[in-house]
Amino acid sequence: MSSVLAPGATIGILGGGQLGRMLAWPARRMGYRVVIFSDEPNGPAAQWADHTVCGAFDDEDRVAEFAKQVDVATFETEHVPLPCVDIVLKHTRVRPSRCVLEVAQNRKLEKETLARLGAPLPKFATVDPAKGLAEQVAPFAGPCVLKTTTGGYDGKGQWLLKEASDVVFAEQQLKGRSAVLEEWIDLEIECSVIGCRSEAGEVTFYGPIINHHRHHILDISICPADGIRESIQEQAREVTHMLMDQLQVVGLLCVEFFVTRNGRLLVNELAPRPHNSGHLTIEGHVTSQFEQHVRAICGLPLGSVEQLRPAAMSNLLGDLWADGEPDWNAITRWPSAKLHLYGKSDAKPGRKMGHITTMASTGEAAAVDAAAARDAI
Secondary structure, three states, X not given: OOOOOOEOEEXXXXXXOXXXXXXXXXXXHOOOEEEEEEOOOOOOOHHHOOEEEEOOOOOXXXXXXXXXXXXXXXXXXXXXXXHHHHHHHOOOEEOOOHHHHHHHOOHHXXXXXXXXXXXXXXXXXXXXXXXXXXXXXXXXXXXXXXXXXXXXXXXXXXXXXXXXXXHHHHHHHHOOOOEXXXXXXXXXXXXXXXXXXXXXXOEEXXXXXXXXXXXXXXXXXXXXXXXXXXXXXXXXXXXXXXXXXXXXXOEEXXXXXXXXXXXXXXXXXXXXXXXXXXXXXHHHEOOOHHHHHXXXXXXXXXXXXXXXXXXXXXXXXXXXXXXXXOOHHHHHHOOOOEEEEOOOOOOOOOOEEEEEEEEOOOHHHHHHHHHHHHHHO
């Protein structure tokens, strides 16, 4: 089987959300067919695809039907079950890889793998369900965070433990599930590096990108990361490069980092897919993260990641619809603002419905505009 898939080939995407939607557009623009596997017949990705196979990830017949139609498969979420991937692998290749997906969807395995590979990490420990949680928190000698090993995102499945009452409450909420404990970080800034690796080992990087969160959900992203020392930025890219090589990634890998107040760079978690913080690359860079992923999984040379102008992105959550349809015309007051809506019909609080990207003379100026444009609608 040739490793190069020319336009006209079919790309399959496991998952039907907004990341699949934004992957489908550059793929179709470049001449590829796109088939989505999703439980939503008209979800965000399906709206921009050539065809959708509708089914659940545990429906073996429907998964096989999908796999037989595509020349390469990828995923837009790390929550695709491994048995589903194994079925796809019987019929076609899967990228970035099954290995990196397995690592990213289990915090225990992720941390153990990162530690084995020598990545800088916060202190952590695996929770033993046979022992009391208070006994296991004691060695941290200070605040720590309890995280479920699977299923957590946007702050879900996490509890900050400061007092004895926090430990009691978290243990009740955990209900015997597998979990890890992690030291509480004296955080200065959060950032991400989105790396892309080809089958031949060619690599490119976006960022670091500075990320600001609100209620554990990404709020605003800024690139370039002028607020981070260049030595820390270079270390973040080096760690991302090492992880992509060691995990044999073909496609995108986003590495989320903590930068502590005393200057330590620590890996938070991995996402082997397009990342929310990289949405600003659509307007901000010569080649977006989405096109770069398509190039990598199809065996094409990677595109230029030159940044055209400093850029920022603000997420649009379902809360904006609480009083009715937002005033989209207000965005036109910011000439550089670009509106992206994901085609979701049901606006729920905390649900990502779209984003705004702005560009300016500096990243911070773009961030001010991105927040102001969002506030105006």
